[in-house]
Amino acid sequence: MREFTSPTLADLSGHRNATDLLMHRFRTSPDHIAFEVRAEDTPVTAPWRQVTTGQFVDEVRALAKGLIAAGLQPGDPVAIMSPTRYEWAVADMAAWFAAAVVVPIYETSAQPQVTAVLEDAAVRLAIAGTAAHAALLEQGFADVGLPHLGVWTMDTRPDADLAALVKRGADVPDGEVEERRLLHDLDSVATIVYTSGTTAAPKGALITHRNFVGQILNVGAAYTSVVREGGNTIIFLPMAHVLARGLQLICLANGMRIAHLSDPRDVVPALGALKPTFLVVVPRVLQKIQASAAAAAAQKHLGRVWALAQRTAVEWGRFAEAHDADASLRAPLGLRARRALFDRLFYARLRALVGGRLDCLLSGAGALDTELSLFFRGLGLPVIEGYGLTETTAPLTGNLPGAIRSGSVGVPMPGTTVRISEQGEVLARGVGVFAGYRRASDNADAFVDGFFRTGDLGSLDPDGRLRLKGRIKDVIVTAGGKTVTPAVWEGLVEGDPLVAHAVMVGEGKPYLGGLVLLDPESVAAWAEREGIADLVGLRIPDDGSAVQIEDERLLGVVGKVVTAANARLARSEQVRRFVLLLADLSESHGMVTPTMKLKRAVFTESARHFVENLYTDARSRE
Template identity: 30%
Template sequence: MSDNQSLIENRPPSVANLFLERVEETPDGEAYRYPVPSASGEGPDDWRSYTWAEAAQRVFAVAAGLMDLGVRPEERVAIASNTRVDWILCDFGILCAGAATTTVYPTTNAEETAYILADSDSRVLIAEDAEQLAKARERRAELPDLAHVVVIEAADAVAAEDDPEDWVLSLDELRRRGAAYLEKNPEAVRKSVAALRSDQLATLIYTSGTTGRPKGVRLPHDAWAYMGKAIPATGLVRPDDLQYLWLPLAHVFGKVLTAAQIEVGHATAVDGRVDKIIENLPVVRPTYMAAVPRIFEKVYNGVSAKARAGGGAKYKIFTWASAVAREYARTTQDNFRRTGTASAPAGLRAKHAVADKLVYAKIREAFGGRLRACISGSAALAPDIGFFFSGAGIHVLEGYGLTESSAASFVNPGEAYRTGTVGKPLPGTEVRIAEDGEILLRGPGIMQGYHGLPEKTEEVLEPDGWLHTGDIGELSADGYLRITDRKKDLIKTSGGKYIAPAEIEGQFKAVCPYVSNILVYGADRNYCTALIALDEPALMGWAAEHGMEQRGYAEVVASEEVRELVDGYVRQLNEGLQRWQTIKKFRVLPRDLDIEHGELTPSLKLKRPAVEKKFGHLIEEMYEGAREK
């Protein structure tokens, strides 16, 4: 048995135990870095830090405060907040109190927030601000078990006249109560952590619901302890790393990153404001970060648009450098697979060196200049975009997992990563491919089931622990997994040909620098069509170059010029497809898809049914008069 395997198998029952071990081992080490407005109120934020000892003081105060409010082991405490350092400290406070965290996206409306709070039987809600407090207050009649709302931003913790006593508290008040509780019971939190069982409920994460009501995924303490040990065992993270964490912590992908950090002990800079990423990266200068594919697509589109705006010569250089990056990445990855050395022929190395000075170095600098790797998950990354960043020295390691598997089941192994795959399984995770191509997983990260939904649990979880992922994939001889599509998203044309829409959509994103989202259709039809949404900043940059700067986005996107622009990229896409895969007709959507209109989940996944419902008339238009077989 390897040392890593032994460590994983002999893991403690909970990540709360790992947290206490980390605090004891490096109390003065930097744990978290967080932004505060500058003293002048102008200019960039200042960044401050908590050591592990300071973080523990806050975690213990939250844990003891919850005990003082009467929260008992496995009772649920919900968090409705954007990603911020308080989210992490409150989450560990909940776990150290023996309770379980229910995660709620701050963008969730009042009705669905109430549904999650009621379905989870949450006793306390930790709300970020007045907006989150208002959602709970609006639906209080539906939430008889919700005894308290703790508000992080203290100025917003204002009780209404008809609120029950102590229904609204500030986070500062909760911590003060916790400090008083610890004075009387100094060992309360340590005793609570010592009593934790590995099978005890730690987290209820509600799936973001691409269809229907969200389901609560029950993840035990053992799942997070396993992730805390297994991710570092891959060599992905190091003690001297600085992580930049902006992903939604209500999503399993964001949350799993907090478990891996504790085992290794490196620092994490936390700021969930997506509009601050570009500003923060050169300031924080992280060594690794995780992101979803849409972020890489936006960066690629932005760099491409900037080059185009710089004139014909600059755009020609960028186009050439992009091709060199992709060729270099494919060549070095192929050679590493065959020989163990990421080598390239001398001529290609020379071209790459020139392109690096002209283009790639600036891209790396925009990411802070120290980035060793990016982890991409939550959805598929178009391989051409992955190869571009790889060749530019931004190593995007794709991973794979589900909420039902605690996020991290597969990840690409450092230097040996292969773009277009999601890498190898984590130590301790088993995988097999079913006869129909479905990926099945088994291991300590797998959920206990869906909360209160035994029938739904039985549909995906076999008695012997195998989880049906609903994804179709292929395993290479040496264990790398490639996801080909969602099982339910595979479509069959009326001509009997099977098509994977995600594959075509990914190729189009690599071809067209203006696309934001694309959805391919063709099930039971005799040809494929597409709905295409365009990225506003990139498109408006193009519009300004073509004498349309006085027009608004809605007018530009509806213009014949844009239709012709997109048609050119669709033709380019079709050249690389089989005849039955080609896009015969398309429609450009009048606006981009977004979370607010319910077309994207908070982790930026497409909700296909929502898009089809809203824009179904455009789909039907494209098939009007078509002769079906």
């Protein structure tokens, strides 16, 4: 199949712009709990403050008045740079109430990145999370000589925090805010989101109010069993990411409670305290949950029992996928018995660990291993895998509840068409596809025949489900002329918790090689379980460089992972030699994007000598 369209499910005519997603909810349910807010310096297990939809609107309106009083004009860009927190939500919506354009900046961004965004977007006012973020923003304004209306912090700061800004707007009439709120229509630019740039320099994507409203109403209509009143979620993705903001809007519009967390270490205890019904995660989180369960079983000398439990979960997941709702009735007696046993021993405890109320998880921002997806389905925690980009206002395709197919990223979202080009590239057209990039030069090759070029390779099955095959720019052509897409091998190897990233190399070489970047935390935990003291405290270089790990025991374990990955591929697509590396992959060194995707070209260039050694060093391991 070359093209598939999912029909539109929602009528947008009742919405002036994205603020109406909130205001329609406010008019019908002002007393509904919209947010749970953690008090400052309290444990996540302590009671969270509850904020109603009405209270949220009051806070948004008050801050919008402050923005207007500060001199912000309709259409002015407002930058927000902060960790994920409740005040991000207030600032985002308040800027829209004031008819501004929101420019999110990742809170981990370095000074040159901050400066570049401020200059390119011509930002007029900035809101920072902390004083440190404010300093970065103020320096950025100074570096490019941009006149601005101040940098205001969410944290307390004398005469320069959000409380001071709200006080400044105390005399602005409600009617003036309402006039501002209604100035922008569906085709006005709502936000300029800078792409994370795994293969190129960041580009400012112009996302309209129509993109947001269309996505929220259509996705909400397609996922009514997931996005529902009475449900709740925890957002711990960066709020600068369009997926997090889209998730927040769909929850606001549909009556789901929202809690925010910025520190990943707080997530597990927060799950027990808040008991979410829905979570958005990246595959790495699921890998670590599985690995932690295996480690806990091993410590109790139940490693072999857990291995059987894991295989049973995958088997049940595969059977459930084939039979959907009838699985529990039609499964073989032996499988039902094993699952019941392991549910008492393991599965129920894992479900309790994540709060005990999860209807499902949504996985994105990376390929999800098929067996990992089946494993979680077998636990009773189905994983909905989806796919999208900044330029598609997050979700482009997604599996639907009751019709999950592991290994697929699902069908196009309602109101969306996906086409596969003659070259195998995924093309997209529809309600979520952005208006274009801010710089005209960036649009030159971005569209073809009215479709956005995603840069990803994929195929559609007869039911319109999309399967991804990697990035079009990441293909490798060996010396023998064989064209290989590295994403398949890389995804298989990255499915092991010991591996943070895997990079296939071999352009112009006689065979394929691999750079395997270890996950320090997982390696330390593995070494402690195995009693290998010298690997518990592996030293990571702090200058962004990589070091080679030559421990025979670790090479043996990862070697089995590589061998298993190779076994699932044609001989010409197999990696013959690999090297284990350890590196500081924090964003400050430019090796990863703010969403922790590896910048392949940057990393392989920095590791060039390791690549060369794969083809010259006889000691390299297979």
